[in-house]
Amino acid sequence: MTERHARRPELGHAAQLRRVMARYQSLVSEQAGDWEAFIAALQRPLPACIWAHPQRTDVAELQALIIAEEGGELPGLARDPWSPLALRLPVDFKAGQRWWYCAGLAHAQEAASQVPVWLLDVHPGQRVLDLCAAPGGKTAQIALALGNRGTLLANDFARERIAALQGNLDRLGIVNVSTTWGDGGNYPAAAGAFDRILVDAPCSSEGTLRRHRSLAARLDPDTLATNARLHGRQLALLRKAVQLCRAGGRILYSTCTFAPEENECIVAQVLEEQAGRLRLLPARLPGLAGRPGLTAWGGRTLDASLANCLRLWPHHTDTGGFFVAVMEKTPDAPQLEPGDTAVLDAGVDDECWLPALAEHYGWPETIWSGLRVQRQTRRGLHLLAADHEPPAQPSAQGRGLFFHRTNIRPPKLTTAGALLFGAQATRQVMELSQEQRDAYLRRASVTPRPQQWADCRPGQVIVRYRGHPLGVALLTRSRTLESLFPSRWSGCAGRS
Numbered sequence: 001m002t003e004r005h006a007r008r009p010e011l012g013h014a015a016q017l018r019r020v021m022a023r024y025q026s027l028v029s030e031q032a033g034d035w036e037a038f039i040a041a042l043q044r045p046l047p048a049c050i051w052a053h054p055q056r057t058d059v060a061e062l063q064a065l066i067i068a069e070e071g072g073e074l075p076g077l078a079r080d081p082w083s084p085l086a087l088r089l090p091v092d093f094k095a096g097q098r099w100w101y102c103a104g105l106a107h108a109q110e111a112a113s114q115v116p117v118w119l120l121d122v123h124p125g126q127r128v129l130d131l132c133a134a135p136g137g138k139t140a141q142i143a144l145a146l147g148n149r150g151t152l153l154a155n156d157f158a159r160e161r162i163a164a165l166q167g168n169l170d171r172l173g174i175v176n177v178s179t180t181w182g183d184g185g186n187y188p189a190a191a192g193a194f195d196r197i198l199v200d201a202p203c204s205s206e207g208t209l210r211r212h213r214s215l216a217a218r219l220d221p222d223t224l225a226t227n228a229r230l231h232g233r234q235l236a237l238l239r240k241a242v243q244l245c246r247a248g249g250r251i252l253y254s255t256c257t258f259a260p261e262e263n264e265c266i267v268a269q270v271l272e273e274q275a276g277r278l279r280l281l282p283a284r285l286p287g288l289a290g291r292p293g294l295t296a297w298g299g300r301t302l303d304a305s306l307a308n309c310l311r312l313w314p315h316h317t318d319t320g321g322f323f324v325a326v327m328e329k330t331p332d333a334p335q336l337e338p339g340d341t342a343v344l345d346a347g348v349d350d351e352c353w354l355p356a357l358a359e360h361y362g363w364p365e366t367i368w369s370g371l372r373v374q375r376q377t378r379r380g381l382h383l384l385a386a387d388h389e390p391p392a393q394p395s396a397q398g399r400g401l402f403f404h405r406t407n408i409r410p411p412k413l414t415t416a417g418a419l420l421f422g423a424q425a426t427r428q429v430m431e432l433s434q435e436q437r438d439a440y441l442r443r444a445s446v447t448p449r450p451q452q453w454a455d456c457r458p459g460q461v462i463v464r465y466r467g468h469p470l471g472v473a474l475l476t477r478s479r480t481l482e483s484l485f486p487s488r489w490s491g492c493a494g495r496s
């Protein structure tokens, strides 16, 4: 950021927005209608948005649950016509602080940010790579579109953001993801070819101005056109995706910026380099009021097929700004040889923990079907989809879901494990009242009524609310219920 454009707090927010968006004034007027409506939309806070976990609920059920929990209809609570899972919520609604969020029934993700995965057109059985994955909203969408089976690799450059991604996958019970850490532009070709690749690229993030008001004072419009480092990174990521995509496979490139230099210009350059081996598919969703990609910018004419890209303008879709390009590698394009697959055998004796665990909670033997147990650390056991086949290279940061801690006495089912299997427990399970639920999520102890513990022995129990598992608690000999809800998850419970 240049000295000239360092923070300009002296300007009001609207003036800041006009300053940083001025370079798009004619573009907005030409393709997106009213400039003043655009500036006004950027000043409005963004509606909250969630998607319903398709394996745990559906959007109508989730909507009814929210109405019941909030004591009536909420202004702004609405479905989006282009998504069977998305639900809009009022601007200040803190979904992450509701019990049903802690229970993994939903995930908070900006509406525009949900669009790319719908357009990636993921189907069970496909091998998928998410090259810039953290904090993982789109990874989770892809994982569930794969039916929580098969192989999805989620890569990111920022190690600490991979931890946040893993936390989201754990809450949502996802078992088909291996995470990798590294520069996506250098992702090893030894990983082999993928059917679908998402490049949700790092960008100047202008499209998030509704969410991040303070960004307006920091953005420097003069450097957007010339940010060679950022453009180089975006190009490297997209080129790598082309290399790793199987012939006939699909690549989705997305950003949350309006800047054509980071959008159409990047895609145009890679299309040109591929000389006909890559083509743009129309990026459209029924009911989504997007606009076509640009075919000219900054005095340069781009290929006419760039119109197939999708631009989301905040004043049309009441979202942030977003750009999506969907590309298909032609069937005759060159393809990588398959790489080696990682060896994922269970360690010696590791499966011996399972019968005791199933016996404790009264689970059927079939509970493990379609799953593989693996010891990745001394702490305990992970669960993976049985058909998860990550490559040997790059080596993974983590695979699947950490579900059973075995290095403590007694061993303990993790909260993620309880959310995944708790609905099927027939023993050592306790239904909580609303007050007990709130106390549990605050990590406080409660004294359950005798009818609640009548069928439970002292020891670990799965606690549920309205049939939805919340986690694990300890029923003491004096029949107190001590919360074992993890402190790192307890942000969930700010307002249960």
Ligand SMILES: C[S@@+](CC[C@H](N)C(=O)[O-])C[C@H]1O[C@@H](n2cnc3c(N)ncnc32)[C@H](O)[C@@H]1O
Residues within 6 Å of the ligand: 113, 131, 132, 133, 134, 135, 136, 137, 138, 139, 155, 156, 157, 158, 161, 182, 183, 184, 185, 200, 201, 202, 203, 233
């Ligand atoms: C727009 S965010 C991704 C958001 C994510 N797809 C989601 O839906 O939650 C871009 C991500 O790219 C990562 N990143 C930046 N440069 C990268 C690179 N060279 N390789 C891989 N990831 C990179 C950042 O750490 C950041 O997490």
